[in-house]
Every structure is written in C-alpha cells, then in structure tokens.
Amino acid sequence: MxxxxxxxxxxxxxxxxxxxxxxxxxxxxxxxxxxxxxxxxxxxxxxxxxxxxxxxxxxxxxxxxxxxxxxxxxxxxxxxxxxxxxxxxxxxxxxxxxxxxxxxxxxxxxxxxxxxxxxxxxxxxxxxxxxxxxxxxxxxxxxxxxxxxxxxxxxxxxxxxxxxxxxxxxxxxxxxxxxxxxxxxxxxxxxxxxxxxxxxxxxSLKQRIVQLLGNNYSAKLVSVKENTDYLNVHGFIGKPETAKKTRGDQYFFVNNRFIRSAYLHHAIMQAYQDLISSDSFPAYVLFIDLDPTQVDVNVHPTKQEIKFEDEKIVYAFVQAAVKHSLAQFSITPTLDFELDASIQGLDAVQKPFTEREQSATRSSTIFQTFTEANQAHRIVGGEWATVKNESSGFVSLTKQLMQLEETAMPEPTQLTTHQQATLTTGSPTQVFNTFILLPTAEKFYLVHQQAAHERILYERFEAATLGRAVATQNSLFPVSVELAPQDVVLLAELLPDLQKLGYTIEPFGRSSFVIQGTPADLLAGNEKAALESILEHYKHFSSELKLPRREMLLRTVAWQQAIKPGTVLTEKEMNQLTEDLFACRQPNATPSGRPTYVEFSKNQLERMFL
The missing domain is CATH 3.30.565.10 (Histidine kinase-like ATPase, C-terminal domain)
Structure with a gap:
C-alpha cells in the first residue's frame, strides 16, 4: 500500500x-x-x-x-x-x-x-x-x-x-x-x-484624535498620564457627556500596538461608574507602555489579542489612572489630603476640647437638634412600628406581581375584530408619562408607549421599503451635518434605504451632507440629532446583532422616531396609538422582541388581593 x-x-x-x-x-x-x-x-x-x-x-x-x-x-x-x-x-x-x-x-x-x-x-x-x-x-x-x-x-x-x-x-x-x-x-x-x-x-495625539474621531471631541477630552516603575499609562478619555450607546471610539494600545481587551475595558467602565449609564460606552484612546517581557503578543494571528504576565496589576493601574484624571478635572469628587498649612494654626485645631466645653456643647440647641430623639423623621412605637415589622406582606405581593408579569404576556397572535372593539369601552389614562392604561369590560391593558410606537413605525417602514414610500417634508432651511470619515462611508451605504423612509440627504463636500427633507411626522429642528442618532444606533445593532442591513436600518429608525418615556400624550393621541398598535400584524412585541403591552384580567387582580 x-x-x-x-x-x-x-x-x-x-x-x-x-x-x-x-x-x-x-x-x-x-x-x-x-x-x-x-x-x-x-x-x-x-x-x-x-x-x-x-x-x-x-x-x-x-x-x-x-x-x-x-x-x-x-x-x-x-x-x-x-x-x-x-x-x-x-x-x-x-x-x-x-x-x-x-x-x-x-x-x-x-x-x-x-x-x-x-x-x-x-x-x-x-x-x-x-x-x-x-x-x-x-x-x-x-x-x-x-x-x-x-x-x-x-x-x-x-x-x-x-x-x-x-x-x-x-x-x-x-x-x-x-x-x-x-x-x-x-x-x-x-x-x-x-x-x-x-x-x-x-x-500631537490630541490633534490626531480630533482629526479622526470628529471635531465634537476637541473640547471634551481629558488627559491621562500616570508613570510607574512597572508601566506607564497615557492618552485621552472623553468626558461623561461624550458616552455613546455603541462601542466605536474605544482604543487600547500596548507598546503602540492596537489590542482588544474586554478585561481592560471593564477597568475603564468601573472608573466611569455612576458617571454614565450602564449601557453607555465612554470614548478613550489609551496607551500602555511596559517591558515587552511582561507581555506576549504572539498568541493570535492578527496580534490583536495579547497576554499580560500579570493582568491584575495592569487592570488596577489603568482603572486608577482613569479615575485620577476624572477627579483632577473636577468630573468626579475627590478627597484632597494636602491641607493648607494655615488651617493647622486655627483655634479649633490647636486648642484642647475641655470637659466644660463639651458639656456646654451638649446643652446647646444645635447639638440637641441632631440627636436621635429630636430628629424630625424619628417614629417611636405605635402602629407604624407594627407595619414596619410586617414587611413580609409587601414581599409576597411583589412576588405575586412578578409571577403575574411572567404569565400575563399575550400570545403572539393578532387580536380579533371583537377584541379590538372591546378596547373602546373605557378612556385611556397615561401613567408615569410612560404607560397607557386601557380598561375594558373584563380586563385592562398596560401599554408601553415607546414599545408600541416602535412596532407601529416598524411595520409602516417595512411597507415603505416594499413600495409605499413615507411622505417627505422638505425643509425650508436645509440643515448641514459634518460627519467623521467612517460615518461618511456608512451614510453613503444607507442613503438609498433612508430615501424610502422619508429622508432626502445629499452629499456636500468631502465629509458633509445636507438634509433637504425628513419624514413628515419628524419634529422640525430635530433633523441633525435624528440623523446622528440613527447612525449611532445602527452601529450598535451591527455590533450586537448579525442581521441584514435593511432590517437593522428599519429597527434603528423605528427606535429613533418612537415617542420616548416622559412624553405627555393627549387622550386623542393615546387612542390613536392604541388603535394603530392593535391594527398591526404582530402587535404584542417590538421588532427586537420586547413586549408592547401586558394584559391583566379581572380574575388575576382578584387573586392578587386574595
């Protein structure tokens, strides 16, 4: 053989x-x-x-x-x-x-x-x-x-x-x-x-960052510079207001080599904790310089993933450097341990606090105001104490509510004509400027106004891409928008589909576009922010989900144009919104799968109240 x-x-x-x-x-x-x-x-x-x-x-x-x-x-x-x-x-x-x-x-x-x-x-x-x-x-x-x-x-x-x-x-x-x-x-x-x-x-590095990431960063960068015997960290981070919903403007370099590191990204997210929302991403361009023997760059064919000898030390240094920079520029509170020498000479610091002075202080009205017995919110004994000790009732009620929410999701089927007719038995009410309470004879619906509007817009835009174009309102004063080069390429790719969704956008120079028209129901004066928001959210979708380009764009524009929580609606607007929702092909969920409404029956409510 x-x-x-x-x-x-x-x-x-x-x-x-x-x-x-x-x-x-x-x-x-x-x-x-x-x-x-x-x-x-x-x-x-x-x-x-x-x-x-x-x-x-x-x-x-x-x-x-x-x-x-x-x-x-x-x-x-x-x-x-x-x-x-x-x-x-x-x-x-x-x-x-x-x-x-x-x-x-x-x-x-x-x-x-x-x-x-x-x-x-x-x-x-x-x-x-x-x-x-x-x-x-x-x-x-x-x-x-x-x-x-x-x-x-x-x-x-x-x-x-x-x-x-x-x-x-x-x-x-x-x-x-x-x-x-x-x-x-x-x-x-x-x-x-x-x-x-x-x-x-x-x-300089700052000039290069502004050239590449856009002029909006020119006054919103904070310098980072920390040198130690083990490693040096330097670069720039964005102020909290520059945080976006997408990961795009985050760059780590180790010995001038670009790397991806979820571990070090977590260090920076921890440094920004409480300054930005948990689903936002701060901008940063950070360089870590350390001895090449402490890092292995030969673990991946593209060399974008590397291994540190001691990851925890690098994590701690990066987090501390970012925190220090945010504190230095008065973005986060910090304690200053370097006291003014003149403070040490004051009587309050130098002289002893004698027993006589202590008793005089205790008898003062200011001291008594701050003792526990005299505090305004103190409640002694009585029925409130009893209620406090019986908090388990509230816990069990919360559990019932959670169980109800799990079982109350409607089936993914369209409502019948009879079911739609029953919706008109009561007037809608807005709750927390976010939800619409819609009573009927035997149940009520709790509709999330943004989620419902997203579903309505999505199906309208879907129809537009198949032939029925959305009406365009031409701007009396066209708005120009300057984009970063990578966004210029993205917008050029999306222009044909945006045209069908009611946008008229024309190139104007190398990195500028003019918005000549927008969908008829878009608020005037909001054109530039709307377009920037669409591009930002589209990039978020493309990084998180692997969907066809047009599907991502439909979801993006629907999300961007939907009425947001906190918007006050009139009774006429609430009626129109709920009527349009239940006329949708799939009214029970947003394009991304979140529920648009929750249904509560009379029997379920009676069970909740035992």
Missing part, C-alpha cells in the same frame, strides 16, 4: 497561511501600513480601488530595501526583527513573524518598488501566486511602494465571501484609524477611487 502523507507545495502552504493573516482587504492594509511604520517612514500614503478588492497600494518614504532584501521579504518567515529566541520576548516593532508579505503574495498580484538612500537605482519585483514573474532595476524614490491587485484572484471561493464595497471599506477605515492613532508623529493619507478621505498631518 502506498504512503499517504505528502508535503504540501509552497504555494498551497502559503495560501493556507494567508487564510489566517489575510482575511479581507483590511487585513492586508493593516500589515502593509505596519511594515511602512517599521521602515521608519515619516509619510505613508494608502491608495485603494473598490475598497481594496481591485487595488491596495502603500507608498512610504522609509529606509527602503536592497535588491536581495526585496526578493527575500516574500519568503515565509523571512524577518529582519528576530535573530534568536530571546528576541521574540523583546518585540517592540509591529511585524516580526515574516508572514504578511508571503501571505499577500500567495493570494494577490503584487508589485514592489523600493530603493535605499545609498543605492543609485531601485528594485522592481512582480510576484503572482507566490511565484516571481519579473525582477528588474528601476528608477524609484527612496522608500518603498507596494502594490497588490485583485485580492483572492486565485481563490474565487474566498473572494465570494467578501462583503459589499461599503462594508469592506468600513473595515479598511477601522484598520487605518488604529495605525494612524498609534503614530500621530507620522503623516498619513487615504485615497479611495481617486478621492482623498483622510489627510492627517503629523502632530
């Missing part, structure tokens, strides 16, 4: 390795940008066509390569960073494993042009499917230009898994922002299909 195990050919082995390192155009962008940084470049330019599917080109003015190095850099595990095993534990550069260029050459057509300062001519190499097609001397500026075309041209199955250009472009911009934030002292630019999206001059 013949032997069954054979060695894979190099080009197939490279393609398998590429599956780990190069998952989409954004992966190649990350590797090429990091190589340019490692080359000591002060200017790095990124050019894309079709979101990187057709072309990714990175041009830098770094050190360049010799003819031999230019050929060797495409071999697997060829690296200039490691000579022995100890070097692996002192890594401070971005790339070091020598897999990136070999992986890119295995799944794309690559052209490399490079020249060192001491060389008169440069080198041009063309590689396809891991095979060198051409190597020639060429005139070239100092630095390196690497051009990769037709990603996954030889792996059509992988190419079919790529998303739309807009979706892939968002991933590319995410990677670009991470590298650009880590190195504010380097000029970066990004040009897509001939249009420049980013032009980032070298400057």
């Amino acid at each position: 013949a032997d069954r195990i054979v060695l894979l050919p190099d080009n197939i082995a490279n393609q398998i390795a590429a599956g780990e390192v190069i998952q989409r155009p954004a992966s190649a962008v990350k590797e090429l940008l990091e190589n340019a940084v490692d080359a000591g470049a002060t200017e790095i330019k990124l050019f894309l066509n079709d979101a990187g599917k057709a072309l990714i080109q990175v041009v830098d003015n770094g050190a360049g390569m010799s003819e031999t190095d230019a050929r060797m850099c495409f071999e697997r595990h060829a690296t200039s960073k490691i000579r022995n095993i100890d070097d692996l534990f002192h890594i401070r550069t971005m790339g070091f494993r020598g897999e990136a260029l070999a992986s890119i050459a295995a799944v794309a057509q690559v052209e490399l042009r490079t020249r060192r300062e001491q060389d008169e001519v440069g080198t041009c190499i063309e590689i396809e499917n891991s095979l060198v097609k051409k190597q020639t001397p060429v005139a070239a500026p100092v630095g390196t230009s690497i051009c990769m075309k037709n990603l996954f041209f030889n792996v059509p199955a992988r190419r079919n898994f790529l998303k739309s250009n807009a979706a892939e472009m968002r991933h590319v911009i995410d990677e670009f922002i991470r590298v650009a934030l880590a190195f504010p002292n380097i000029f970066f630019s990004l040009t897509s299909n001939g249009q420049q999206l980013f032009h980032l001059e070298a400057g």
Whole structure:
C-alpha cells in the first residue's frame, strides 16, 4: 500500500497561511501600513480601488530595501526583527513573524518598488501566486511602494465571501484609524477611487484624535498620564457627556500596538461608574507602555489579542489612572489630603476640647437638634412600628406581581375584530408619562408607549421599503451635518434605504451632507440629532446583532422616531396609538422582541388581593 502523507507545495502552504493573516482587504492594509511604520517612514500614503478588492497600494518614504532584501521579504518567515529566541520576548516593532508579505503574495498580484538612500537605482519585483514573474532595476524614490491587485484572484471561493464595497471599506477605515492613532508623529493619507478621505498631518495625539474621531471631541477630552516603575499609562478619555450607546471610539494600545481587551475595558467602565449609564460606552484612546517581557503578543494571528504576565496589576493601574484624571478635572469628587498649612494654626485645631466645653456643647440647641430623639423623621412605637415589622406582606405581593408579569404576556397572535372593539369601552389614562392604561369590560391593558410606537413605525417602514414610500417634508432651511470619515462611508451605504423612509440627504463636500427633507411626522429642528442618532444606533445593532442591513436600518429608525418615556400624550393621541398598535400584524412585541403591552384580567387582580 502506498504512503499517504505528502508535503504540501509552497504555494498551497502559503495560501493556507494567508487564510489566517489575510482575511479581507483590511487585513492586508493593516500589515502593509505596519511594515511602512517599521521602515521608519515619516509619510505613508494608502491608495485603494473598490475598497481594496481591485487595488491596495502603500507608498512610504522609509529606509527602503536592497535588491536581495526585496526578493527575500516574500519568503515565509523571512524577518529582519528576530535573530534568536530571546528576541521574540523583546518585540517592540509591529511585524516580526515574516508572514504578511508571503501571505499577500500567495493570494494577490503584487508589485514592489523600493530603493535605499545609498543605492543609485531601485528594485522592481512582480510576484503572482507566490511565484516571481519579473525582477528588474528601476528608477524609484527612496522608500518603498507596494502594490497588490485583485485580492483572492486565485481563490474565487474566498473572494465570494467578501462583503459589499461599503462594508469592506468600513473595515479598511477601522484598520487605518488604529495605525494612524498609534503614530500621530507620522503623516498619513487615504485615497479611495481617486478621492482623498483622510489627510492627517503629523502632530500631537490630541490633534490626531480630533482629526479622526470628529471635531465634537476637541473640547471634551481629558488627559491621562500616570508613570510607574512597572508601566506607564497615557492618552485621552472623553468626558461623561461624550458616552455613546455603541462601542466605536474605544482604543487600547500596548507598546503602540492596537489590542482588544474586554478585561481592560471593564477597568475603564468601573472608573466611569455612576458617571454614565450602564449601557453607555465612554470614548478613550489609551496607551500602555511596559517591558515587552511582561507581555506576549504572539498568541493570535492578527496580534490583536495579547497576554499580560500579570493582568491584575495592569487592570488596577489603568482603572486608577482613569479615575485620577476624572477627579483632577473636577468630573468626579475627590478627597484632597494636602491641607493648607494655615488651617493647622486655627483655634479649633490647636486648642484642647475641655470637659466644660463639651458639656456646654451638649446643652446647646444645635447639638440637641441632631440627636436621635429630636430628629424630625424619628417614629417611636405605635402602629407604624407594627407595619414596619410586617414587611413580609409587601414581599409576597411583589412576588405575586412578578409571577403575574411572567404569565400575563399575550400570545403572539393578532387580536380579533371583537377584541379590538372591546378596547373602546373605557378612556385611556397615561401613567408615569410612560404607560397607557386601557380598561375594558373584563380586563385592562398596560401599554408601553415607546414599545408600541416602535412596532407601529416598524411595520409602516417595512411597507415603505416594499413600495409605499413615507411622505417627505422638505425643509425650508436645509440643515448641514459634518460627519467623521467612517460615518461618511456608512451614510453613503444607507442613503438609498433612508430615501424610502422619508429622508432626502445629499452629499456636500468631502465629509458633509445636507438634509433637504425628513419624514413628515419628524419634529422640525430635530433633523441633525435624528440623523446622528440613527447612525449611532445602527452601529450598535451591527455590533450586537448579525442581521441584514435593511432590517437593522428599519429597527434603528423605528427606535429613533418612537415617542420616548416622559412624553405627555393627549387622550386623542393615546387612542390613536392604541388603535394603530392593535391594527398591526404582530402587535404584542417590538421588532427586537420586547413586549408592547401586558394584559391583566379581572380574575388575576382578584387573586392578587386574595
């Protein structure tokens, strides 16, 4: 019987390795940008066509390569960073494993042009499917230009898994922002299909954050800087009012390498405790510098997950640094232990508190006012004490209410015409400006006004996408809105569907849009906030749920336009809302599955009162 195990050919082995390192155009962008940084470049330019599917080109003015190095850099595990095993534990550069260029050459057509300062001519190499097609001397500026075309041209199955250009472009911009934030002292630019999206001059970290995350952060950043023998933490955090419902503007860098860490994110959330709601996320760009021997960056193919020697110490330092910064800028209360020296000289501090002075103080009216017997809220004996000791009755009632809520959820079926008719037997009443109490002959409904409106709007918008467009109200004074570059790409992707939902939005320059019209029932003067809220909530959905784009947008716009808790409704508005709700295809739940109403029958109420 013949032997069954054979060695894979190099080009197939490279393609398998590429599956780990190069998952989409954004992966190649990350590797090429990091190589340019490692080359000591002060200017790095990124050019894309079709979101990187057709072309990714990175041009830098770094050190360049010799003819031999230019050929060797495409071999697997060829690296200039490691000579022995100890070097692996002192890594401070971005790339070091020598897999990136070999992986890119295995799944794309690559052209490399490079020249060192001491060389008169440069080198041009063309590689396809891991095979060198051409190597020639060429005139070239100092630095390196690497051009990769037709990603996954030889792996059509992988190419079919790529998303739309807009979706892939968002991933590319995410990677670009991470590298650009880590190195504010380097000029970066990004040009897509001939249009420049980013032009980032070298400057301070704060300038780079504002350039990338938006001008609304310019006056809302708090500096963080804590140095210790073990590690240094520096960067910026957003003031509590910048917190959003989505995770987007959170960046951790360890030794200038972007990382994901739910553990360290928790440390920052704890520092913001009581300053923001539990479902909000603060903005931060934080850099942790520590000895490379205390961290292992080689635990994940993309190097975005790392391991610390002692996670708890890093957690404690990060949390303390953020808390200290929030306190320093009078955002959280803090105790000042450095007392003014003049306070120590006051009589109240220096002189002893004698027995005579103590008895005089005790007999004063101020002292007696604060003794327990004289406090206004004190209740001694009597029936109140009895009630206090019989609190178990309230506990059992609470349990019954909880059990009732669990059993009172209506079945997910549409109400019959007879059931709808019974709703008109009583007038609706608003409770806590959040719920609508709707009595009938044998039961009553408790309707959540926002949840009910969400369901109504969702079904209306769903119909709009299938043909019946929502009425648009043109603005007398169109509103312009300035967006961060990543939001520009997102909005461009959503514009056709937003048009069907009643929005008329037109591009106005590189990162600006003009809102010409909005849905007819949207409150005038609220156009800009509404659009920003839609984009923010859409990103929240896309990070939490894997749903089709249109479904996420319908849910987002329904949530954004629904009347919020705290809104006072007239009797006419309450009648209209409940009538529209029970006319819905599925009236009992919001698009995301939350109940819109709870039903209480007369028998259930009688059981509650024993």
